[in-house]
Amino acid sequence: MRFAFRTFGRGTHPPANKFTADSPLVRLDVPEKLYLPLSQHIGAPAVPVVSVGDSVAAGQLVGESGGKVSARVHSPVSGRVEGIVSRPTASGGKCAHIVIVPDGEGRRVSMPVLGQPSPEEVKERVREAGIVGMGGAGFPTHVKLSPAKKPEFFLVNGAECEPYITCDCRLMTERAKEVVRGARLLAYAAGADKALIGVESNKKEAYAAILAECVGDDLGVSVQAALLRTKYPQGAEKQLVFALTGRRVPPGGLPADVGCVVDNVHTAYAVCRAADFGEPLTERALTVGGREAGRPGNYFVAIGTPFSFVREMTRGEKSDDDLVKIINGGPMMGIAQSGLDASVGKTTSSLLFFGEKEAALQEPTQCINCGRCIRCCPMKLSPRDIERAALEKDTERLEELYVQSCMECGVCSYVCPAKRPLVHAIRLAKKTLRERGGGK
Ligand code: SF4
Ligand code: SF4
Numbered sequence: 504m505r506f507a508f509r510t511f512g513r514g515t516h517p518p519a520n521k522f523t524a525d526s527p528l529v530r531l532d533v534p535e536k537l538y539l540p541l542s543q544h545i546g547a548p549a550v551p552v553v554s555v556g557d558s559v560a561a562g563q564l565v566g567e568s569g570g571k572v573s574a575r576v577h578s579p580v581s582g583r584v585e586g587i588v589s590r591p592t593a594s595g596g597k598c599a600h601i602v603i604v605p606d607g608e609g610r611r612v613s614m615p616v617l618g619q620p621s622p623e624e625v626k627e628r629v630r631e632a633g634i635v636g637m638g639g640a641g642f643p644t645h646v647k648l649s650p651a652k653k654p655e656f657f658l659v660n661g662a663e664c665e666p667y668i669t670c671d672c673r674l675m676t677e678r679a680k681e682v683v684r685g686a687r688l689l690a691y692a693a694g695a696d697k698a699l700i701g702v703e704s705n706k707k708e709a710y711a712a713i714l715a716e717c718v719g720d721d722l723g724v725s726v727q728a729a730l731l732r733t734k735y736p737q738g739a740e741k742q743l744v745f746a747l748t749g750r751r752v753p754p755g756g757l758p759a760d761v762g763c764v765v766d767n768v769h770t771a772y773a774v775c776r777a778a779d780f781g782e783p784l785t786e787r788a789l790t791v792g793g794r795e796a797g798r799p800g801n802y803f804v805a806i807g808t809p810f811s812f813v814r815e816m817t818r819g820e821k822s823d824d825d826l827v828k829i830i831n832g833g834p835m836m837g838i839a840q841s842g843l844d845a846s847v848g849k850t851t852s853s854l855l856f857f858g859e860k861e862a863a864l865q866e867p868t869q870c871i872n873c874g875r876c877i878r879c880c881p882m883k884l885s886p887r888d889i890e891r892a893a894l895e896k897d898t899e900r901l902e903e904l905y906v907q908s909c910m911e912c913g914v915c916s917y918v919c920p921a922k923r924p925l926v927h928a929i930r931l932a933k934k935t936l937r938e939r940g941g942g943k
Contacts, residue, residue, distance in 0.1 A: 508704050510732035511742040513881045515914050517735055517835065519705055523669045523790055526800035528677055531816055533605050537807035538590055539565065539576055542598040543848035544635040545642045546572030551601055557584045560610040562783055565601050568630070574643045574849075575633035578603055579785035579805035581610035593810070593831040593845040594838055600846065603807065613781035625692035625778060632777035633784050633849075638671075638738065638767030639832065641850045644774070647764055648692045655762035657690035657724075658747050659771050661702040661709065662731055662738030665833025668853045670788040671768050673801045675702065675709035678772055681779075683716040683726050685771030688778055691722040693764045698726040699747050700768065705733040735835060736912040740765050742881055754908050769852075784849060789813075793830075795856040797821040804847050811843035813854055821856070828862035830855040835913040865922040876915035876925060882908050886915035886925040893932035898939060906932050 542548035549566030559565060559578045566576030582605040590600045614631060617624055630645035638660055659682075663671040675682055683700070690698035700717075702710040714728045731737050731746055741752045743765060750761035758765050769787065776782040785806055792799045797819015804813065810829075830837040831845070832852060876886040885904055892900040906929060915925040 508730050508732035509701070509746040510734055510737065511745045511881060513879050513883070514734045514736060514742070515879050515918050516733075517666050517917060519733065520666045521669050521672070521705065522667070523792055523799050523801055524672055524706070526669070526673070528670070528673045528788055528801045528803055531802040531804045531808065531813065533580055533805050534808050534812040535604070536585065536809075537580060537603045537605070537805060538600040538809055538846040539578070539603065539807040540592055540598055540600050540846060540848050541566050541576060542592065543576070543641060543806075543850065544574040545640065546570060546574070548598060549573060549576045551587055551599070553584045553601065555584055555586055558582075559584060559603065560612045562612045562785065565603075572643055572646055574635045575631065575783070576601070577633055577783040577785050579807060580605040581608050582606045590846070591844045593840065593848060593851060600807075614777070614783070616781050617778045620778065622692045622694065625688050625774075628777050629692065629774055631783070632773070634770060634773045634777060635784075635849050636767055637769035637773065637787060637849055637852070639836070639850050639852065644766065644770055647766065648689070650693060650759045650764055652759070653694040654759060654764045655695060655697065656748055656764075657686065657693055657695040657698040658743055658758070658763055658765045659686045659689070659698060659700040659768055660738050660743055660765060661700050661706070661713065661768040662743065663706070664703060664733070664735045664737040665835055665837070667792040667855055668790045668833050670790045670801045670852055672706045672709045674772055674788050675706070675768055676712050679712035679716045681775040682768050682772050683713060684779065685773065685775035687722055687724045687726050688774050689766055689771055690724045690726070695764065696724060698724055700726065700728045701731045701743055701747050702728060703731050703733045703737055735914065736881060736910075739881065739910055739912055754905065787847070787849060787851065789847065789851050790853040791817045791856070792853060793856040793858075794861055795821050795826050795858045806847055806849060808847045809843065810840065810845050810847070810854060813847065814843055814856070825858050826856055827859050828857040830857065835917065836911065867923050868921045870921050870923055873920060875918045875920065879914050879918045881912065881914060882910060884909055886929065887923075889932060890923060890925050890928040893928040893935075896935065898936060901932050901936060907936065909933070
């Protein structure tokens with residue numbers, strides 16, 4: 504009998520290329536200077552609360568939330584504030600960064616450990632610790648913990664469906680206890696009685712480790728693990744909700760509309776560290792991969808570490824002359840970098856270094872109307888028609904085609920035999936609609 508893993512409709516199966524799945528997490532050195540972005544989350548940038556010349560301890564608050572939807576920033580090291588400068592971010596823009604020069608003195612401050620916290624105390628701790636969605640979205644987690652109505656499920660995303668990336672897999676394997684504890688605390692704070700951790704079927708060791716920790720109902724929350732079919736984009740929010748609960752988030756709706764809150768396994772880990780160890784979010788696990796990475800693997804990296812330093816430490820015998828493409832994130836949804844000036848932020852899950860072969864872009868040819876992009880789109884959109892409407896700047900048609908429901912997962916571009924740049928066209932179409940003030 505074939506075991507049916509939980510999954511969603513449509514999607515695709517890119518080669519997983521999880522070459523670093525067995526590489527244990529190791530801590531990367533701290534660079535000579537850290538550049539802490541004040542905008543590494545959705546919402547208002549953080550506001551500096553230190554001045555040039557100040558001494559700071561590891562764990563000290565250096566940026567206060569800039570609004571209701573915002574997140575705090577803390578120093579990962581003890582050192583001195585050298586400046587507050589504008590620098591490139593990994594998402595392509597620029598923002599203010601606090602520059603910290605480590606002094607090697609190891610001064611550290613931490614928050615008191617929470618003993619038997621109330622849900623409100625957990626929420627407040629999550630806010631104090633500057634925790635955001637670490638799977639890529641960067642939404643401030645404390646805001647998510649106050650849904651309009653009591654959720655039934657807190658879903659924790661351990662799918663890690665993007666090719667190459669393996670840091671969540673290692674975190675679940677090596678730190679399962681903390682991940683499960685964090686999932687429990689998150690569910691408790693949000694008011695859900697059940698937490699479900701979804702793990703893709705190609706991560707058997709991680710699944711077994713998580714399953715072994717899912718015992719008891721401490722805080723009145725039962726935590727369960729579920730195996731998901733390995734398929735892209737299994738970790739997308741709406742697809743995960745359907746796979747784990749069978750509920751469909753309505754178009755334009757949120758998981759909360761069907762009684763769910765979703766967060767990522769790394770976020771759960773960070774919540775446990777903040778509540779049980781008093782640590783604010785100052786480092787994260789990330790994968791270094793791609794054929795041009797000399798020392799591929801999974802690393803704990805201090806927030807604010809420049810990408811150039813990560814490259815330096817993991818280049819090994821490889822030459823930068825053979826580097827054709829650098830991606831922050833996975834190859835399906837990640838952001839190509841024009842250089843290595845940006846710094847590691849709370850949402851930096853990987854840095855991929857590709858040579859000619861992996862980066863090869865095929866020239867687009869005429870659409871052959873095969874319909875593959877339509878058959879595979881997990882949101883049941885018609886990417887072929889959206890591209891046509893985008894090229895014709897037909898905004899009315901774009902709205903009829905629900906272009907705003909596209910989550911830019913990249914499936915359509917990936918499966919297109921004509922290599923049409925569909926996601927690029929969709930991004931432009933969404934931008935046009937936004938500027939015009941429209942969109943469903
Ligand atoms: S149209 Fe959007 S949601 Fe559909 S496959 Fe393409 S990128 Fe993904
Ligand atoms: S997959 Fe490509 S070639 Fe096929 S219908 Fe879509 S855009 Fe056209």
